[in-house]
Amino acid sequence: xxxxxxxxxxxxxxxxxxxxxxxxxxxxxxxxxxxxxxxxxxxxxxxxxxxxxxxxxxxxxxxxxxxxxxxxxxxxxxxxxxxxxxxxxxxxxxxxxxxxxxxxxxxxxxxxxxxxxxxxxxxxxxxxxxxxxxxxxxxxxxxxxxxxxxxxxxxxxxxxxxxxxxxxxxxxxxxxxxxxxxxxxxxxxxxxxxxxxxxxxxxxxxxxxxxxxxxxxxxxxxxxxxxxxxxxxxxxxxxxxxxxxxxxxxxxxxxxxxxxxxxxxxxxxxxxxxxxxxxxxxxxxxxxxxxxxxxxxxxxxxxxxxxxxxxxxxxxxxxxxxxxxxxxxxxxxxxxxxxxxxxxx
Ligand code: SAM
Ligand code: SF4
Numbered sequence: 001x002x003x004x005x006x007x008x009x010x011x012x013x014x015x016x017x018x019x020x021x022x023x024x025x026x027x028x029x030x031x032x033x034x035x036x037x038x039x040x041x042x043x044x045x046x047x048x049x050x051x052x053x054x055x056x057x058x059x060x061x062x063x064x065x066x067x068x069x070x071x072x073x074x075x076x077x078x079x080x081x082x083x084x085x086x087x088x089x090x091x092x093x094x095x096x097x098x099x100x101x102x103x104x105x106x107x108x109x110x111x112x113x114x115x116x117x118x119x120x121x122x123x124x125x126x127x128x129x130x131x132x133x134x135x136x137x138x139x140x141x142x143x144x145x146x147x148x149x150x151x152x153x154x155x156x157x158x159x160x161x162x163x164x165x166x167x168x169x170x171x172x173x174x175x176x177x178x179x180x181x182x183x184x185x186x187x188x189x190x191x192x193x194x195x196x197x198x199x200x201x202x203x204x205x206x207x208x209x210x211x212x213x214x215x216x217x218x219x220x221x222x223x224x225x226x227x228x229x230x231x232x233x234x235x236x237x238x239x240x241x242x243x244x245x246x247x248x249x250x251x252x253x254x255x256x257x258x259x260x261x262x263x264x265x266x267x268x269x270x271x272x273x274x275x276x277x278x279x280x281x282x283x284x285x286x287x288x289x290x291x292x293x294x295x296x297x298x299x300x301x302x303x304x305x306x307x308x309x310x311x312x313x314x315x316x317x318x319x320x321x322x323x324x325x326x327x328x329x330x331x332x333x334x335x336x337x338x339x340x341x342x343x344x345x
Pocket of ligand 2: 038039040041042045046084085086114136340341
C-alpha cells in the first residue's frame with residue numbers, strides 16, 4: 001500500500017515538547033487501537049456474539065492515525081503500542097507499522113496481539129524493528145482455550161510464540177486471571193518461564209467485557225502472588241522499570257520471569273505515563289475514563305496541528321489522579337460498561 005501522507009507537523013510546533021499532567025506525570029507512552037474488530041471472543045473482553053462493531057467510516061484512517069502519532073511524538077511520546085481489537089484483522093497493518101516506525105523521534109514501536117494471524121508476519125515485524133510483542137494467552141489447554149475465546153486457535157498462538165522467540169523478539173505473555181476459567185493454567189504458564197525467556201504477566205480482570213458478565217475479583221494481585229508462591233516459595237521480587245504496571249518476580253533457575261498486574265486494584269496510577277486513542281479517535285487519559293476529545297473529528301473539522309496540540313495539552317492537564325477518580329466520573333455520566341476492544345487494551 002502506497003499512502004501519501006499530508007504534512008503532519010506544523011512548522012510552529014516546538015521541537016519535542018513534553019506533555020505533563022497536573023500531577024507532574026509525563027505522558028510519553030501512547031496506545032493506539034487500530035480497530036475494535038476481533039477474530040476471538042475472549043470472555044473477559046466481549047460477549048460471545050461479539051459487539052456492535054463500529055461503522056468503518058467512524059474508524060480513523062491510517063493517514064489520520066499516522067498524523068496523530070507524529071503529533072504525539074513531537075509532543076514527547078517515545079513509545080507507541082498498536083492494539084485493538086485485534087490489530088492483525090485490519091487490512092494492511094504491516095504497511096502501517098512500517099510507516100509509523102519511520103516517525104522521526106519515536107524510540108519504540110510495539111504491539112499487542114492475540115497471535116492468531118501473527119505468525120506469518122513475524123519476519124516482517126523483525127525487519128520493521130519491533131523488539132517486543134505482547135501476546136495474549138490465557139491457557140495452554142485446547143479445550144479451555146475454546147471455552148475462554150469461543151474459537152479454536154491455540155496452535156496458531158503457540159506458533160506465533162515460537163516464531164517471535166526464533167526471531168529474537170522479546171515476548172510478554174498477557175494472561176487475564178478468571179475465577180472458574182483458567183486458574184488451573186496459572187502454574188503451567190509460570191512453568192513456561194523455566195525454559196523460555198518470556199515474561200508471563202498475570203492480569204486482574206477488569207470490568208470491560210461489553211457487559212457480558214459481572215466481574216468477580218476473587219483473584220486479585222495478592223491472591224495470584226500467594227498462589228504462585230505456594231508452588232514456587234523461592235520466587236524473588238525483582239526491580240521494576242519506572243512506570244511499570246507489573247510487579248515482577250523471578251524464580252531462581254528460570255530463564256523468563258513472572259509479572260502480576262493489579263489492573264483492577266489500580267496500585268500503579270501514581271506513575272502512569274500512558275494515554276490511549278480509541279479506534280474512533282477518542283483520546284483517553286485513563287482506561288477508566290470516558291474521553292472528552294475526539295481527535296478524528298477535530299482533524300476532519302480542519303484543525304491545524306498547533307490547534308490539535310493545544311486541545312491535547314488541555315485534556316492531559318485534566319487527567320484524573322487515578323483510575324478510581326476516573327471511574328467515579330464515569331458513574332456520574334451513567335455510561336454503560338465497555339469492551340476492552342473498543343477502548344484499546
Ligand atoms: N486483541 C489483542 C490481544 O488480545 O492481545 C489486543 C487487544 S486486547 C483488548 C489487549 C489486552 O487487553 C489483552 O492482553 C487482553 O488480555 C487484555 N484485556 C482484555 N480485556 C480485559 C479485561 N477485561 N481485563 C483485563 N485485561 C483485559
Ligand atoms: Fe479480541 Fe483481544 Fe478482546 Fe480477546 S482480548 S476478544 S483477542 S480484542
